[in-house]
Amino acid sequence: MVRSDARENRARILAVAREAFVADGNISMNQIAGLAGVGAGTLYRNFPTRDALVLAVYQDEIERITGTAPELLAEMPPLEALRDWTIELVSAMRKKHGLGDALSGTALQAITEQSYGPVITALTKLLDAGKADGTIREDADPGDFLQLTGALWRAASSPEDRAPRMLALILDGLRTRG
Missing domain, CATH: 1.10.10.60 (Homeodomain-like)
Incomplete structure (x- = not known):
């Protein structure tokens, strides 16, 4: 202990x-x-090692973010929960890119490998909740969503953060049409 x-x-x-x-x-x-x-x-x-510390920092952040998906779903409709969760993920990814000087190539690869599964699992929960309530398209795929949102953390944050507008377009594409 x-x-x-x-x-x-x-x-x-x-x-x-x-x-x-x-x-x-x-x-x-x-x-x-x-x-x-x-x-x-x-x-x-x-x-x-330095890499061990950087990996731990990043892993701690990913665990915090992926752990919020059930809480968000308990508090709000799935599309809103997905939006809020994605904003947190984008913030973490921007920090990861800010850690660039501290990361070795090996550490960067390890971070990607360690975080992909938990992120996909959280995204699956969020998307499945929206599919279950009929607000998210049945063909919405967590891997596709993650790849699309990759552009959000690269979106220039100055003079204007374009990520919220871009996320709104992505989420609109997920909505069912009735």
């Missing part, structure tokens, strides 16, 4: 690293330890 202080240290390191890597992809592991208020030994015990 992991001690509560060890869990708190790990969570603090992940939170600090998430922000630090986005702000400066070249930040050192020792700087992250300092910002998190832990010693280098604690950092390296939890994350033996």
Whole structure:
């Protein structure tokens, strides 16, 4: 069993690293330890390499996002839940691209492989809920949706974020026509 202080240290390191890597992809592991208020030994015990830390940051974010799909479906209609969930995913993907300086090629490949399955599973739940209530087309495919939304996190965020408009077009294409 992991001690509560060890869990708190790990969570603090992940939170600090998430922000630090986005702000400066070249930040050192020792700087992250300092910002998190832990010693280098604690950092390296939890994350033996820079790639291990980057992967953990990203995996933590994916788990958080994919875990929200059932909650969103409980709170709102499927199309609204899909919209809100996709906005969160886009935000995470933009951060991932912001982590670019911190990622090695191997880490980038590992992130893609680790996140694809959970993201597709969450998307399947959201799309299936819409198919069940008749608001989403029966031929809507989670892989197709994910590929289409890939353009959203690449959409220029300045001077204007085009992602919400683009997402509205994608969602409109998913609607059943009656």
